[in-house]
Amino acid sequence: MSAPVGAIPVNRYSRAVWRRNALVWRRLIGPSLATNVLDPLIFLFAFGYGLGAVVDQVGGLSYLSFVVPGMMCYAAMFAASFESTISTYARFSMQRTWDAILATPVTLTELMLGEMSWAATKGVFSSACVIAVGWVWGGIGSPWGAAAALPVLALGAVCFASCGLVVTALAKSWDIFAYFFTFWVTPMFMFSGTFFEVARFPWFVQAIAWVLPMTHLIAVVRPLAAGTALDPLATAGHLSFLAALAVAAFAFARARFGARLLG
Amino acid sequence: MEGDIAAARPVIAVEALEKRYGEVEAVRGVSFSIWPGTCVGLLGPNGAGKTTIMRMIMALAQPTAGRLRLFGEAPSALGRAMRERVGLVPQDDNLDPDLSVQQNLEVYGRYFGRPTPEIAERVPKLLGFMQLAERADAQVMQLSGGMKRRLIIARALIADPELIILDEPTTGLDPQARVLIWRRLVDLRREGKTLLLTTHYMDEAQRLCDRIIIIDGGKVLDEGSPQELIDRHTRAYVVEIAKPLPAGFSEDGLERNDIGDAVLYYASAPEDVTNRLPPHATYLTRNANLEDVFLRLTGHTLRQGE
Numbered sequence: 403m404s405a406p407v408g409a410i411p412v413n414r415y416s417r418a419v420w421r422r423n424a425l426v427w428r429r430l431i432g433p434s435l436a437t438n439v440l441d442p443l444i445f446l447f448a449f450g451y452g453l454g455a456v457v458d459q460v461g462g463l464s465y466l467s468f469v470v471p472g473m474m475c476y477a478a479m480f481a482a483s484f485e486s487t488i489s490t491y492a493r494f495s496m497q498r499t500w501d502a503i504l505a506t507p508v509t510l511t512e513l514m515l516g517e518m519s520w521a522a523t524k525g526v527f528s529s530a531c532v533i534a535v536g537w538v539w540g541g542i543g544s545p546w547g548a549a550a551a552l553p554v555l556a557l558g559a560v561c562f563a564s565c566g567l568v569v570t571a572l573a574k575s576w577d578i579f580a581y582f583f584t585f586w587v588t589p590m591f592m593f594s595g596t597f598f599e600v601a602r603f604p605w606f607v608q609a610i611a612w613v614l615p616m617t618h619l620i621a622v623v624r625p626l627a628a629g630t631a632l633d634p635l636a637t638a639g640h641l642s643f644l645a646a647l648a649v650a651a652f653a654f655a656r657a658r659f660g661a662r663l664l665g
Numbered sequence: 666m667e668g669d670i671a672a673a674r675p676v677i678a679v680e681a682l683e684k685r686y687g688e689v690e691a692v693r694g695v696s697f698s699i700w701p702g703t704c705v706g707l708l709g710p711n712g713a714g715k716t717t718i719m720r721m722i723m724a725l726a727q728p729t730a731g732r733l734r735l736f737g738e739a740p741s742a743l744g745r746a747m748r749e750r751v752g753l754v755p756q757d758d759n760l761d762p763d764l765s766v767q768q769n770l771e772v773y774g775r776y777f778g779r780p781t782p783e784i785a786e787r788v789p790k791l792l793g794f795m796q797l798a799e800r801a802d803a804q805v806m807q808l809s810g811g812m813k814r815r816l817i818i819a820r821a822l823i824a825d826p827e828l829i830i831l832d833e834p835t836t837g838l839d840p841q842a843r844v845l846i847w848r849r850l851v852d853l854r855r856e857g858k859t860l861l862l863t864t865h866y867m868d869e870a871q872r873l874c875d876r877i878i879i880i881d882g883g884k885v886l887d888e889g890s891p892q893e894l895i896d897r898h899t900r901a902y903v904v905e906i907a908k909p910l911p912a913g914f915s916e917d918g919l920e921r922n923d924i925g926d927a928v929l930y931y932a933s934a935p936e937d938v939t940n941r942l943p944p945h946a947t948y949l950t951r952n953a954n955l956e957d958v959f960l961r962l963t964g965h966t967l968r969q970g971e
Contacts, residue, residue, distance in 0.1 A: 418775035425772065426763040498759035502820075505723060505753040506776035507745040662723060 412515050415508045419516020420523070427524075438481075438531040442473055451596065460621050461599050463543070463628050470532070470541030471627040472596035474548075474555060475619045477532045482525030482559040483587055486566025487579050491515050494570060500663070510659055518563045518652065525559030526552065533627075544629030551626040554641070558619035561644045564651035565615070571658035590616035595624075618643045673701050674737055676828050676859045682731035684717050684883075690722040691717040693883035694731070704860040706870040708955065709880035710965075715863035716756065718880075719830055722861075723753055735828075749777060751796060752821030754830040756863075758813050761807045767792065767801040770823055775784055777824040791819040795849060804858070811842030818849065829853060831862040835869060847872060867955035874952075878956065879962060884963045891955055898958045900931040904938040915941055922960050929957070934935075 427434065446469075454465040461468060493499040503513050533548045542548045569582045593598065593607055594616035600608055611617045618640035625632045675698040684692040692714040701707045707715045719825060720726040721733055724740035724747070733740060740747055761799075767788060774784035775844050792798045795815040800808065808816065814834065821829055834850070835843040850873055854860055864870050870877050871891045878888040900920065907927045910916075919938060920931040930938045935950040942948065 414778055415776070418772070418778070421775060422761070422764075422772045458800055497712065497762055499761055501755065501757070502761065502773075503760040503776055504725060505748070505755065506773065507748040508776045510744065593770060665727065 413512065416512040416519065418507035419508065419513055420520045422524075423517070423520040426601045430432040435531070438528050439535055441570035442477065442532040442535045445473055446470070446535065446541065447531055448518075448633055450539070453597070462630070463624075466539070466541040467543050467628050468624070469597060470536035470539070471548075471551070471624040472620055473536065474529045474532045474551065474627065475558060475594075475616060476596050476625050477528035477593060478525035478555045478559045479562050479616055479619075480525075480587065481528040482521045483582075485521035485524045486518060486563040486641070487570050487582055490521070490567065491570045491576070491579070493517075494572075496564060498599065504663060510663060514583075514652070514656060514659065515640055518560065518567055519605065521563035521566060522556060522559035525562060526556050528560070529555045534626075542627055544627060547626040547629050551614065551623045554619070554622050554626065557644050557648070558615065558623075561615045561619075561651070564648045567655035568651050568658070571655040571662070590614050593617075595620045610653070615644055615647055675700050675734070678732075678737075679718070680723065680732040682718070682733055683729045684721060684726060685715075685729045691883055692721075692728075695880070695883070695885050697878050697885060697888060699859060699861055701859050702854070702857050703852045703875045704862070704873050706874035706877045707861070707863040707880055708865070708867065708877050708959065709863075709868045710865055713880045714883040715880060716832055717883075719753075719832055719861075719863065719964040722830065723748075723751065739781060749824060750807065750827045752824070752826035752829045754817050754821045754829065754831040754834055756836065758817065760813060760816060760820070762805050764805065765801070766797060766803050766805065766808070769805065769816060770952045773820045774823045781823055787823060787825075789845070791822055794822075794852075795819040796845065799891070809842075811838050811845070814838060814846060815849075818846065826858070828836055828861065831860065833865070835864075835866065850869075861946055871955055879959060881959075881963045887958075894955060894958045895953050898961045899953040900933050900951055902932050902935045902968045903951055903953050903957055904930045904932060904935055905951075906930065906938075906942075907947065911943050913943055914946070922957075922964075923961070929960070931957070931961075946957070 441610060446466075449469055450466055454469075457465045459465070501512060504510060508516075517637075530552065533542065533552075536542050537545060537548065565586070569578060569586075572578060589610070593611045593613070594614050596616075600611050600617060603611065622632070622637050622640045677697075677699040679698070680696045682691070682692055682695045695714070695718060697705075707718065709715055717726060721728050722735060722740060724744075727741070735743060735747055736750065738747070738851060761772065769785055770791060772789045774787065779787075787926070789798065792801055797812060797815055797819065797925070800812060805813065805816070818834070825959060833852070838846070847869070850860060850862075854873075860873075862869075862873065875890060876888060877891055879886045879894070881913050887897070889897065901914060905927050906914075910928065916930075922929045932938050932951065937947060
């Protein structure tokens, strides 16, 4: 099987973990496809008619062209974050699937890579659904640019999935995930430029926003999908931020899981 | 057999092994060797340290002190090569609840890095061997406890391991389900597999194991074949007399163990005890077993606290 979109091309052991999750998901492909297409439709309908009617232009784009790239990023962020936390924690703690896997030749790092790449795959899948819906709706300025954004979204999804694993590695119960959504997912939804320009916020909110990976992802994906100019230096900076955070988060999660599972 | 080192190397060699979790000393200086093609039982009550020893053998826990060799190497050094040669049957059911019976085996085969054709060939054989062929498409949730346990054993055999480690393989199962599993474990031993199992059932240990290592409180109390242990620590017969003991009954010179509502007396012949009893006194007499060995060694029973 070829390496899937969004998966880091790793070895057969981490791919075995990825395939396990894909096999389970295959049964749910119908409902999954439906929600992934319906969600952005509902958003577009509400925001397009609601805010779009009031707001004429944002940052030189029509509101629709502004909000669709934001939703592409949000879809990747939410799906990758959910899969790497709630779903992964269920396999790790409740179902004891991780225990079973760790008794096989699969190493902890490979197991985590498999989980992380699967979460990233789901993120990219969600993004692709938004691109399709947004394109039909007329909110994609550059279809080629949107396609070129997919690898960037994959990097973002890898980053979100790795950050999610950090929380899963620290989780002693389900409670921590409530904080995760309140203090991580929601701020990225509200302050990272999904629906409003980051520059409109007071300086301290902007300072927080630029610590969040979502802000950097949107800063690259929006010009790509809208077909506007990209600043090469800034783009390199945003991508480096995402890559560095992904590596740091994954390494931290690996150390925590190692202490927990192999002590 | 221990003297025959030139002929074979132990599959597992453990020397003065210790494991502490904070203040808790789970394993306190354990030594034993397990030779190829044998079935060895770690017999002890819950909390004796059996599972911790197994986790250290599987490199899922790191020893605090002592030496542990698996196939002649430290498990952590062997890494993937070691796991390819060992099948683990854990105590808890950790079958994949999202997959069918057959998928559980197929997916596990991939964790072992086995190629697809090999998995496709092996899965039906294992389902047949563990008598699960008719339930191949069932979801794990629909299986009985005995079937789940059989599937976990089939799963451990997916990569044809040399060593099979079984943690309490029949705990919680009804007698029929246990017998079926015992038969398969005997088959595996006949095939030349090395088996290490933990149990707190003396009948299981007596039936399956060539050698038994008795563990309590994180220490090895004794080891040997079931018969050796019985000969060494108890007499051939046990006479159990319920309390209150009959009036005029003299215990002088008898080996005894008070088990609460009754007293056990050990003797080479039942008459050594029963002759001392007044007429019409009620008693129970049976052959001594590993449970008695354990009681003699520790002063408490195997299933205490259950």
